Amino acid sequence: MDNSSQLVQYVLSGLSNGAIYALIGFGFAIIHNATGILNFAQGEFVMLGGMFTIFILSFLNLPLAAAIVLAIILSTLVGILFERLAIRPLKNIKPLSLVIITIGASIFIRGAAMLIWGKDTHALPAFSSNNPLYVYGATIMPQHLWIFGITLLIIIVNKLFFSYSILGKAMRACAYNAHAASLVGIDVKIMVLLSFAVSAAIGSMAGIIIAPLTMTSYDVGIMLGIKGFCAVIIGGMSSGLGTVLGGLLLGLLESLGAGYISASYKDAIAFIILLLILFIRPEGLFKQKETQRV
Amino acid sequence: MFKVEGITQIFGGLTALEDVSFSVAPRSITGIIGPNGAGKTTLFNIVTGLYTQTKGQVYLGGKNISFFEPEILARLGLVRTFQNVELFGQMSVLENVMVGLHTKSKSGIFSCAFKLPGQIKEEKIVRIKAQQWLEFTGLADSADVAACNLPFGKGRLLEISRAMAVEPQIILMDEPAAGLNSRETAGLAELIRKIQALGTTIILVEHDMELVMDVCESIVVLNLGKKLAHGTPREIQENKAVIAAYLGED
Amino acid sequence: MLCKIMMKEKRQILIFALFALIILLVPLFLKGNYFLNVLVFIGINTLLAVALNLLLGYAGQISLGHAAFFGLGAYVSGILTTRFPVDPWLSLLIAAACAATLAFVIGFPILKLKGHYLAMATLGFGIIMYIFFNETVDWTGGPSGLSGIPNLRLGPVIFDNDLNNYYLVWIITLGVMLLSINLSQSRIGRALRAINDSEVAARVMGVNARILKVQIFTVSAFVSAIAGSLYAHTMTFISPTSFGFNFSVELLTMIIIGGLGSIYGSFLGAAILTMLPEFLRVFRDFDIVIYGLMLILITMFMPSGLIGGLEALFKIIAGKIKWSAARNV
Ligand SMILES: Nc1ncnc2c1ncn2[C@@H]1O[C@H](COP(=O)(O)OP(=O)(O)OP(=O)(O)O)[C@@H](O)[C@H]1O
Ligand SMILES: [Mg+2]
Numbered sequence: 080m081d082n083s084s085q086l087v088q089y090v091l092s093g094l095s096n097g098a099i100y101a102l103i104g105f106g107f108a109i110i111h112n113a114t115g116i117l118n119f120a121q122g123e124f125v126m127l128g129g130m131f132t133i134f135i136l137s138f139l140n141l142p143l144a145a146a147i148v149l150a151i152i153l154s155t156l157v158g159i160l161f162e163r164l165a166i167r168p169l170k171n172i173k174p175l176s177l178v179i180i181t182i183g184a185s186i187f188i189r190g191a192a193m194l195i196w197g198k199d200t201h202a203l204p205a206f207s208s209n210n211p212l213y214v215y216g217a218t219i220m221p222q223h224l225w226i227f228g229i230t231l232l233i234i235i236v237n238k239l240f241f242s243y244s245i246l247g248k249a250m251r252a253c254a255y256n257a258h259a260a261s262l263v264g265i266d267v268k269i270m271v272l273l274s275f276a277v278s279a280a281i282g283s284m285a286g287i288i289i290a291p292l293t294m295t296s297y298d299v300g301i302m303l304g305i306k307g308f309c310a311v312i313i314g315g316m317s318s319g320l321g322t323v324l325g326g327l328l329l330g331l332l333e334s335l336g337a338g339y340i341s342a343s344y345k346d347a348i349a350f351i352i353l354l355l356i357l358f359i360r361p362e363g364l365f366k367q368k369e370t371q372r373v
Numbered sequence: 374m375f376k377v378e379g380i381t382q383i384f385g386g387l388t389a390l391e392d393v394s395f396s397v398a399p400r401s402i403t404g405i406i407g408p409n410g411a412g413k414t415t416l417f418n419i420v421t422g423l424y425t426q427t428k429g430q431v432y433l434g435g436k437n438i439s440f441f442e443p444e445i446l447a448r449l450g451l452v453r454t455f456q457n458v459e460l461f462g463q464m465s466v467l468e469n470v471m472v473g474l475h476t477k478s479k480s481g482i483f484s485c486a487f488k489l490p491g492q493i494k495e496e497k498i499v500r501i502k503a504q505q506w507l508e509f510t511g512l513a514d515s516a517d518v519a520a521c522n523l524p525f526g527k528g529r530l531l532e533i534s535r536a537m538a539v540e541p542q543i544i545l546m547d548e549p550a551a552g553l554n555s556r557e558t559a560g561l562a563e564l565i566r567k568i569q570a571l572g573t574t575i576i577l578v579e580h581d582m583e584l585v586m587d588v589c590e591s592i593v594v595l596n597l598g599k600k601l602a603h604g605t606p607r608e609i610q611e612n613k614a615v616i617a618a619y620l621g622e623d
Numbered sequence: 624m625l626c627k628i629m630m631k632e633k634r635q636i637l638i639f640a641l642f643a644l645i646i647l648l649v650p651l652f653l654k655g656n657y658f659l660n661v662l663v664f665i666g667i668n669t670l671l672a673v674a675l676n677l678l679l680g681y682a683g684q685i686s687l688g689h690a691a692f693f694g695l696g697a698y699v700s701g702i703l704t705t706r707f708p709v710d711p712w713l714s715l716l717i718a719a720a721c722a723a724t725l726a727f728v729i730g731f732p733i734l735k736l737k738g739h740y741l742a743m744a745t746l747g748f749g750i751i752m753y754i755f756f757n758e759t760v761d762w763t764g765g766p767s768g769l770s771g772i773p774n775l776r777l778g779p780v781i782f783d784n785d786l787n788n789y790y791l792v793w794i795i796t797l798g799v800m801l802l803s804i805n806l807s808q809s810r811i812g813r814a815l816r817a818i819n820d821s822e823v824a825a826r827v828m829g830v831n832a833r834i835l836k837v838q839i840f841t842v843s844a845f846v847s848a849i850a851g852s853l854y855a856h857t858m859t860f861i862s863p864t865s866f867g868f869n870f871s872v873e874l875l876t877m878i879i880i881g882g883l884g885s886i887y888g889s890f891l892g893a894a895i896l897t898m899l900p901e902f903l904r905v906f907r908d909f910d911i912v913i914y915g916l917m918l919i920l921i922t923m924f925m926p927s928g929l930i931g932g933l934e935a936l937f938k939i940i941a942g943k944i945k946w947s948a949a950r951n952v
Binding site for chain 2: 628806809819820829830
């Protein structure tokens with residue numbers, strides 16, 4: 080491979096990873112904006128999506144599409160259960176308690192996955208053919224196209240949902256001011272529940288579309304989760320364009336860094352970017368600074 | 374002695390304060406009134422260094438203290454109480470006041486961990502002083518109670534005791550009478566005068582007009598972020614604009 | 624009033640003296656026992672739990688990367704003594720100083736963050752360090768670890784057996800526990816707890832929250848690195864798996880179980896989490912599931928941890944005894 084085709088290759092894989100990070104970031108933003116919680120267990124939904132699909136495929140012998148739908152439903156259920164069992168019953172909602180509970184949930188889900196499915200890595204079959212396409216000398220797997228397509232679709236649906244549907248608008252109202260929203264008759268509790276459901280669903284989809292490319296195992300949730308978090312931090316906690324750009328940027332830097340600097344420090348690159356952003360511009364790259372209410 | 378000049382605060386698109394200026398005489402009691410959302414708490418947050426104003430200056434005793442950090446301001450003798458009581462809930466009432474005395478002692482981590490003699494002596498003095506402040510505000514009986522278990526009215530008193538322990542030149546009180554019954558409010562008026570008698574300047578944000586008219590020597594009226602009037606209680610009561618914007622609402 | 628406080632202080636000294644005495648006498652009953660080895664680990668973990676508690680329990684600042692300071696202590700000590708002719712005691716001090724310096728430098732930007740953001744940032748820091756432990760193979764030996772680390776020695780005494788290690792680790796741990804208890808009763812301890820309850824109010828009262836948070840973070844890293852160095856010199860072998868994210872979570876679980884802000888709670892939590900996998904085989908496979916469940920359940924139903932629960936129980940019993948004593952008179 081010559082230099083330019085290598086570059087294309089890095090960019091391509093960076094962008095497809097970045098798309099995934101953006102989706103995971105969306106999940107963070109949706110729950111955070113509805114509840115103020117940063118859900119540490121977000122990455123586990125991603126893991127669950129991939130693992131459920133593989134599990135359903137091998138045990139129930141369903142067609143891939145059906146397995147995917149079922150896996151998304153199951154992951155969403157886990158999200159709902161999590162909210163009902165661990166978030167809603169909370170009485171003293173100290174921020175620290177919420178941090179600890181979501182961390183607890185995250186390692187609980189990871190541990191349960193390990194017990195059920197073991198420590199092996201699993202591969203999900205690609206959605207369509209496995210024959211690579213060649214563009215400027217770089218190989219594209221059809222799965223890359225699936226990733227870009229589905230990500231785009233989710234971004235559009237997400238945008239439409241929050242801008243035009245009653246439910247989406249109600250969720251935004253809650254995010255803006257839960258008390259005022261409850262005064263106009265919005266059931267805040269349902270909206271919180273819904274935010275967990277939606278972000279679990281999006282997270283699991285991210286996990287499913289990436290699984291054919293990168294393989295999956297019980298413990299992929301931490302890394303993917305933090306990278307999604309990094310994307311949403313760059314995007315200023317929005318479930319919109321900022322986070323998409325954040326994800327793509329992170330994916331690109333990571334893949335170029337791994338390619339040209341050192342593959343073994345690939346993950347370190349993502350975390351150093353995360354720390355830099357948190358240190359220098361915690362409000363995100365694309366957002367104005369806000370004054371924290373006292 | 375204390376002065377704000379041209380304070381403007383813009384949050385995103387919202388102008389919470391616009392070009393607010395006034396000054397306060399030493400040892401006086403100044404009231405700041407205005408309808409909900411007028412920007413009173415925002416002004417306090419700016420003065421105490423919690424918010425960074427978009428524009429404007431704050432002076433204390435001739436010194437420009439705009440943009441100073443809260444912990445520096447405390448050492449310069451400027452403290453406040455909070456509208457939504459901000460006590461140290463897990464600590465006892467006495468310990469809350471002892472935190473107010475933080476600036477009056479100086480042992481560091483090392484001498485605290487090793488209990489060096491200087492630290493032990495300091496600790497004794499701090500304890501005695503804290504006890505005295507509790508007696509000053511009438512909370513001495515509750516010294517050992519955890520602050521989170523304190524009834525609301527006493528919580529407001531504890532906020533004042535803790536702030537007074539800093540031995541401030543000027544104390545800003547944000548709605549100290551909110552949630553108090555009439556007997557407690559009368560006690561509060563008494564306490565405010567006692568604080569003034571110590572030589573402390575007081576700025577009081579309050580919705581309880583009776584209290585404000587009773588204790589304040591001068592009153593600043595804010596409305597929609599702008600200063601509407603500044604004068605004696607009598608002048609304010611007769612001010613047409615104020616009546617229209619504010620008193621007329623009742 | 625003052626008299627009451629002095630009584631309370633006396634009682635605390637008494638409790639600590641009793642605790643220390645029991646700890647120091649335990650080996651007499653366990654000589655040559657395998658259990659002594661477990662107790663050495665409990666000591667090291669207690670030291671780590673106390674260090675994290677200073678930060679999280681006192682000041683309310685979470686860290687999900689404390690295993691990194693533990694690891695840094697272990698590796699600096701290990702590398703200095705295996706590749707250079709550095710005395711193990713000196714290496715222990717250098718290791719602690721390195722970790723403290725690093726904590727001080729990253730403390731300023733990192734502790735500006737709050738809650739979830741702080742958790743993520745410390746988690747990121749921990750993983751970066753973990754990657755470095757793994758990848759700087761020339762120095763650390765990478766995933767296969769670093770072996771041949773010499774034991775500490777004091778005159779004729781070599782700390783190469785369980786009994787000696789027990790006293791080495793526990794004397795340091797007891798010392799740090801005592802200092803931490805002192806700290807909590809002091810001006811600094813109050814200021815830290817004030818930051819925990821309301822940082823804004825603490826600052827308005829003149830507490831320099833930013834500096835104080837960095838200070839306690841630095842101290843916490845310092846102590847964690849001492850624990851790391853002790854670990855390296857007693858085990859003589861270290862590898863990155865001991866210093867990963869899972870161990871940071873384990874530390875967090877220890878202090879949540881024991882009780883946030885309680886020094887004896889740190890011991891209790893460390894003891895429980897160190898012993899369970901030793902004695903319950905199932906626990907080894909289920910460990911992270913159980914940690915997760917414990918974190919959730921304790922935070923939901925027992926926010927002051929086991930120590931808080933025990934104290935409440937003790938008060939009820941003491942109340943009953945007093946009551947029946949009064950009736951008998
Ligand atoms: N940090 C902030 N970010 C955005 N807007 C803010 C912030 N703090 C205050 N505001 C807005 O500024 C305006 C003034 O608020 P402020 O709390 O100062 O009013 P107030 O006069 O104290 O009212 P009240 O009598 O109800 O206490 C309000 O519209 C409020 O929503
Ligand atoms: Mg107000």
